[in-house]
Amino acid sequence: MTEQTNTEHTVEPQSAFSLSYGENGLAWLKIDVPGEKMNTLQAAFATQVGSVLDELEAKKAEIKGLVVYSGKPDNFVAGADIRMLAACTTAKEAEQLATQGQQMFQRLEALPFHVVAAIHGPCLGGGLELALACHSRVCTDSDATKLGLPEVQLGLLPGSGGTQRLPRLIGVANSLDMILTGKQLRAKKAKKLGVVDECVPESILLKVAETLALKGKPVRKHSFQDWAMGGNPVGRGLVFDQARKKTREKTRGNYPAAEAILDVIKYGLQHGIVKGQKEEARWFGELVMSSESASLRSIFFATTAMKKETGAGDGIKPAEVKRVAVLGGGLMGGGISHVTASKAGLPVKVKDIANDGILNAMAYNFKLLDKKRKRKIISKAELQKQMLMINGGVDYQGFDKADVVIEAVFEDLSLKHQMVQEVEAHARPDTIFATNTSSLPINQIASAAERPELVVGLHYFSPVEKMPLVEVIPHAGTSERTVATVVKLAKKQGKTPIVVADKAGFYVNRILAPYMNEAALALLGGEPIEHIDNALLDFGFPVGPITLLDEVGVDVGAKISPILETELGDRFKSPDVFDILLKDGRKGRKTGKGFYLYNGKKKGVDKSVYKLLKLNPARKASGHDIAIRCALMMLNEAARCLDEGVVHSARDGDIGAIFGIGFPPFLGGPFRYMDQLGAKRVVELLNEHVNKYGDRFLPCERLLQMAQDEQRFYD
Numbered sequence: 001m002t003e004q005t006n007t008e009h010t011v012e013p014q015s016a017f018s019l020s021y022g023e024n025g026l027a028w029l030k031i032d033v034p035g036e037k038m039n040t041l042q043a044a045f046a047t048q049v050g051s052v053l054d055e056l057e058a059k060k061a062e063i064k065g066l067v068v069y070s071g072k073p074d075n076f077v078a079g080a081d082i083r084m085l086a087a088c089t090t091a092k093e094a095e096q097l098a099t100q101g102q103q104m105f106q107r108l109e110a111l112p113f114h115v116v117a118a119i120h121g122p123c124l125g126g127g128l129e130l131a132l133a134c135h136s137r138v139c140t141d142s143d144a145t146k147l148g149l150p151e152v153q154l155g156l157l158p159g160s161g162g163t164q165r166l167p168r169l170i171g172v173a174n175s176l177d178m179i180l181t182g183k184q185l186r187a188k189k190a191k192k193l194g195v196v197d198e199c200v201p202e203s204i205l206l207k208v209a210e211t212l213a214l215k216g217k218p219v220r221k222h223s224f225q226d227w228a229m230g231g232n233p234v235g236r237g238l239v240f241d242q243a244r245k246k247t248r249e250k251t252r253g254n255y256p257a258a259e260a261i262l263d264v265i266k267y268g269l270q271h272g273i274v275k276g277q278k279e280e281a282r283w284f285g286e287l288v289m290s291s292e293s294a295s296l297r298s299i300f301f302a303t304t305a306m307k308k309e310t311g312a313g314d315g316i317k318p319a320e321v322k323r324v325a326v327l328g329g330g331l332m333g334g335g336i337s338h339v340t341a342s343k344a345g346l347p348v349k350v351k352d353i354a355n356d357g358i359l360n361a362m363a364y365n366f367k368l369l370d371k372k373r374k375r376k377i378i379s380k381a382e383l384q385k386q387m388l389m390i391n392g393g394v395d396y397q398g399f400d401k402a403d404v405v406i407e408a409v410f411e412d413l414s415l416k417h418q419m420v421q422e423v424e425a426h427a428r429p430d431t432i433f434a435t436n437t438s439s440l441p442i443n444q445i446a447s448a449a450e451r452p453e454l455v456v457g458l459h460y461f462s463p464v465e466k467m468p469l470v471e472v473i474p475h476a477g478t479s480e481r482t483v484a485t486v487v488k489l490a491k492k493q494g495k496t497p498i499v500v501a502d503k504a505g506f507y508v509n510r511i512l513a514p515y516m517n518e519a520a521l522a523l524l525g526g527e528p529i530e531h532i533d534n535a536l537l538d539f540g541f542p543v544g545p546i547t548l549l550d551e552v553g554v555d556v557g558a559k560i561s562p563i564l565e566t567e568l569g570d571r572f573k574s575p576d577v578f579d580i581l582l583k584d585g586r587k588g589r590k591t592g593k594g595f596y597l598y599n600g601k602k603k604g605v606d607k608s609v610y611k612l613l614k615l616n617p618a619r620k621a622s623g624h625d626i627a628i629r630c631a632l633m634m635l636n637e638a639a640r641c642l643d644e645g646v647v648h649s650a651r652d653g654d655i656g657a658i659f660g661i662g663f664p665p666f667l668g669g670p671f672r673y674m675d676q677l678g679a680k681r682v683v684e685l686l687n688e689h690v691n692k693y694g695d696r697f698l699p700c701e702r703l704l705q706m707a708q709d710e711q712r713f714y715d
């Protein structure tokens with residue numbers, strides 16, 4: 001490469017931004033933040049970038065082109081430094097950061113020669129905004145390359161010109177989709193949408209960028225479709241109206257960043273890029289200070305920290321996992337085999353008692369992979385390769401090669417005992433037995449084991465390929481190595497694991513059950529089904545509790561409830577409706593009817609359910625009151641779980657609730673939400689509900705103590 005053979009550093013070598021020149025008149029701008037594995041944009045680099053731009057402007061007559069590239073092996077720029085944003089104390093301060101970024105990128109864009117970004121690895125947020133200020137973009141076709149403006153997921157909008165440049169580059173409709181969802185594009189998709197100009201193998205990235213930069217600036221033409229969809233005022237009005245409607249349906253007004261994105265993009269298209277950027281920076285400042293953004297940023301910090309944790313004590317090394325076996329080819333077994341083969345890249349054997357079970361798991365995998373093939377995420381050859389990673393059988397052949405066996409058979413203790421014993425007989429003495437039970441105590445399952453130290457709970461959520469959480473549940477005799485091994489395996493499967501205690505319901509179901517029961521009690525009090533579901537959707541949950549009961553299955557609820565009630569007491573007593581519903585064949589979606597009717601898709605409420613339960617539905621309480629009533633049961637139980645050591649930290653409890661249940665992310669999880677309300681207020685609210693609905697709302701000891709001492713869960 002020219003840049004490597006003839007370099008002349010004019011900015012100090014230790015700086016994050018360094019310039020060098022080739023003999024052919026090409027300048028190279030390398031981004032390499034010292035001491036960090038990931039490039040991020042920080043305010044502290046302003047002077048360096050200023051000197052680099054001064055130099056480029058001064059030498060503009062000699063320079064024939066510029067390539068901007070990363071000095072890191074696996075990333076371009078992951079955006080502005082989120083820690084820096086979190087440290088802002090006023091909206092003005094954050095606005096200034098955005099303005100500073102905008103001004104630098106404007107100077108880059110104004111350079112008279114062709115500026116090309118050469119991208120490999122994550123190019124996100126401010127990183128993509130930097131690339132958008134370049135005149136052209138080339139990226140590698142590697143799986144590591146991802147381009148996107150994920151700011152909305154942090155409760156922000158792109159603050160360095162992204163809301164202005166992207167719509168002008170790829171059209172309004174596509175850019176709204178990217179900015180409102182924060183989705184990260186793979187290289188090929190980015191090329192298809194026109195976010196990048198070329199998509200090439202990594203080995204020739206810099207060469208292609210060099211050749212392109214020397215060619216001179218491109219003249220960009222817009223298609224008629226782009227013009228019709230947003231380039232003219234009428235088309236634009238339509239696109240924005242539709243996008244706003246869709247956004248409100250999704251956010252229910254809980255995510256101010258989404259509304260701001262729509263306003264700022266529209267404003268910029270009406271009033272031009274200069275005024276648009278001003279508005280963008282102003283909103284950026286406001287949003288950085290919002291509680292929604294603070295909560296969403298806390299999720300980023302929590303998950304980043306969790307990626308490094310082993311789940312076990314210092315110095316405990318996980319065992320190497322090369323092969324996995326799954327017992328049971330049902331919905332869960334199918335999903336677990338899928339994430340093991342296609343995410344973790346490990347060969348997996350599915351064992352079932354019947355060929356039908358194996359076929360089911362295979363079909364489940366094929367369906368998911370074929371969906372990816374149709375969307376061109378994988379090729380036909382890749383699909384075949386991944387299918388070959390999964391094999392099935394009705395016997396234990398090959399189990400001696402499995403490092404971990406994950407059982408996902410029916411929830412029946414004697415059957416689980418049989419599984420433990422059969423696995424111990426057919427697998428190796430060091431094979432881990434992980435049970436995907438959702439309701440049976442792990443110590444009881446392990447009681448049948450000869451090697452209980454290798455038995456651990458590994459609770460996945462349905463549908464496994466979509467739900468990001470896994471609960472890892474050691475019983476008293478599980479070895480730390482076993483825990484570390486399954487934590488690592490779950491991460492490879494693309495999951496965020498939390499280690500929780502072996503108590504009834506573990507964490508997620510334990511906080512979910514009283515919330516669901518409360519929704520059922522509201523229904524039995526005569527509140528209409530849609531009113532209850534809507535109340536909790538407005539609160540920020542992704543599905544309403546009655547719909548959730550239909551999804552999970554009324555029969556499943558009926559099975560778990562008595563276990564929780566026996567182990568944890570009366571507050572878990574579920575309303576006496578399960579039997580009536582089950583006798584009427586209402587298991588939920590899987591039987592075509594529950595509280596709603598289904599024929600493939602969800603139809604309306606099945607009104608005959610009211611008659612069955614002898615109810616005359618009528619709205620009595622407001623949606624807000626219903627939501628608080630149900631949420632309080634969850635909050636109180638979450639605090640109890642922390643007190644009893646079911647979760648190790650408020651952070652784990654928040655991530656568990658958000659990733660396992662969909663607790664509103666903009667509230668940051670039950671513990672952050674309680675901190676926002678204040679323990680004193682939570683206790684007050686609980687007491688008000690004791691008066692209205694009974695003792696199940698009695699605040700737990702931990703909350704009472706915290707209210708008295710004015711404590712918070714987080715510092």
Ligand SMILES: C[C@H](O)CC(=O)SCCNC(=O)CCNC(=O)[C@H](O)C(C)(C)COP(=O)(O)OP(=O)(O)OC[C@H]1O[C@@H](n2cnc3c(N)ncnc32)[C@H](O)[C@@H]1OP(=O)(O)O
Binds near residue numbers: 082151157160305
């Ligand atoms: C003005 C602008 O419009 C505003 C912005 O740009 S806001 C920022 C927008 N960017 C983002 O949201 C991207 C956030 N980062 C990510 O999603 C992921 O880190 C990633 C996809 C880039 C990489 O994921 P992965 O390979 O699993 O690495 P991950 O462990 O997450 O990160 C590696 C390190 O980079 C850090 N990092 C990544 N992106 C960061 C960012 N934007 N700010 C600060 N640190 C960041 C992580 O904290 C971690 O640091 P550590 O090793 O010291 O703990």
